[in-house]
Amino acid sequence: MSKEEMFKELSDAIVSCKKDAVEAAVEKARDEGIDAAEIIEKGLAAGMNEVGILFERGKLFLPHVMMAAGAMEAGVALLEADMPKEEASKKLAVIVNGTVEGDVHDIGKSIVSTMLQSSGFEVHDIGRDVPLQDFIDKIKETDANMVGMSALMTTTLSGQKEVIEMLKEQGLRDKVKVMVGGAPATQAWADKIGADCYAENASEAVAKAKELLI
């Protein structure tokens, strides 16, 4: 089996959302002598990316995304022994993610958190209707590299701007990237308030976080 075929088998196993299939594929790839980092990046993570696309298209649903993420975690755990200790536990970056104060919408933000987490980021999901100061406190506590803010209503969108202002006041703006999202948010809005990026959906959030943080 070629490397490409093996990566495809790993990716398909993730899309199947079955832990057993992923573990079997990982064992097989390892037996074929493929490097652990490659198995993760070109096989498992590529599969998670496909899961994200199928989710956006309404072909897979949240429980499937979670099962796929769980299967990926199990696959990565098998490979940890093969990886240098610091690399195995190393996360890509730390992200604080939440829905701003006054807005109880939870689903989209949670999906973004899950997708970021399964792509290797350390994610601190601080929930919905989060007081703006809590974003700052959590960023400080976790020494986060990025903050993600969701708002589903035109009336709560301004919370994203306020957090950016608070980051500036606290002298944190230069070390923390800001990602905004939610139905009323746009690239124009992100530009206007000085966010680093806007993501339309969970897959885009992962791509943009990687672009800015790696």
Added chain:
Amino acid sequence: MATEYKLRMGDGKRIFMTKEQIVADLKEGMADAADLGEIPELSEDEVDKLADIVTMPSRMVGVEQGKEVPVTHDIGTIRIDGDQGNSGVGIPSSRLVGAMMHERAFGADTMELGHIDYSYKPVKPVIAQEMQTMEVCQQNMIVPLLYGAMPNMGLYYTPDGPFPNPGDLMKAFKIQEAQEAMEHAAEHLTRDTVWIMQRLMSSGADGVNFDTIGAAGDGDMFASLHAIEALRKQYPDIYIEAGMAGELLLGLHGEMEYDGTVLAGLWPHQQAPLAAKAGANVFGPVVNTNTSKSSPWNLGRAVTFIKAAVEASPIPCHVNMGMGVGGIPMFETPTIDAVSRASKAMVEIAGVDGI
């Protein structure tokens, strides 16, 4: 230089586009809907007509005479006395005054009574007030007056309700527990909605509007369809409107079924027959607006989805056309030029039975 037309982005911002750009965006939006929903694209004539509507020079456009349709109203009178949080204009007034203003001053074809929270669950502690207000409104009004609210199944999870939050359970990979929480919540939502409407029917309500079905995923729709079924059984003549929250029914549970059909992942043309089967009289399909795309892109997409729903539906379809849905920009005060064009397009191209 090619003529440029004044249009809008999905967030309402003014943009300028040439006819070629407009047609390209209309077709791109249409193709997106056709691809996702696996439904037919619009014909060339329909795309041309859409382009004509979009490029009409007048600020406001109108349907051809004789093609008018009923315009039904959701959100009750909250538009009048509500605050910014629910897009109300803050005029202190009773709900009777608000409802009569819609009937007498604005020319609404139907009206709805709703309370300030606009979810079913919080109606329970104020049911006597709702019954009294319904009676007073019915005594004074002529247009059909429904009681309306959102199923909003999220209110049955912690911290607002008795069941563990499936979002938290999912994050902890407790998928089965999350699904069970949704099943329990759905059961309670059905029970509460039926209980509330039994009382409002005893106060003379014409019927019920389920507004934003599916906002909390497939469980929310499962509960609503079962409530519709129970209400139809008990009140054969009740008027039931089933309005959706979005074009795609999110599968938060993933495995819930109604009448042998898995609910997760249904598009408007697949949702309509289920609403009819449960016993709804009118179905309200929804297509959400993408704020990062132009109004032609959004309109092309929305009209394609809605046309397929209208054709597949055994009952009348009143398309949802509030802020941020049905090709209308997502903005607190949607621009009249965009609203009017989307409205005309839905009637004349998608063939909706009402708005």
Added chain:
Amino acid sequence: MGMPISHIMTSGMSGIRAAGDLVARMQLAKNMRIGEAKDYVAKKLDVTTDDLSDEYVMRELREDLGIGVITSVAGAPKGIAAKMNIEKLLGIDINCCEKFRGQLK
């Protein structure tokens, strides 16, 4: 408020200003699609389907039929009285009228 008013101006049947309430009622009471509902109401009113959105035709007709007019005509049926006349005209039962009748001693 501009949004619903814009829809009414663009596409609506003007409620009791014309005959929008009657067409909507048939859709809600009998699942009638728009064409069928308009045909049904037009036949009952003995007008054309175009007349159902014509304020000029409907203004006098509504007063004659006692089914409610948008301007407040003293002595003309309003509220439940107007709806009782709509019941007879359209051949349907309306819940609040049933409840009203049930309350009479």
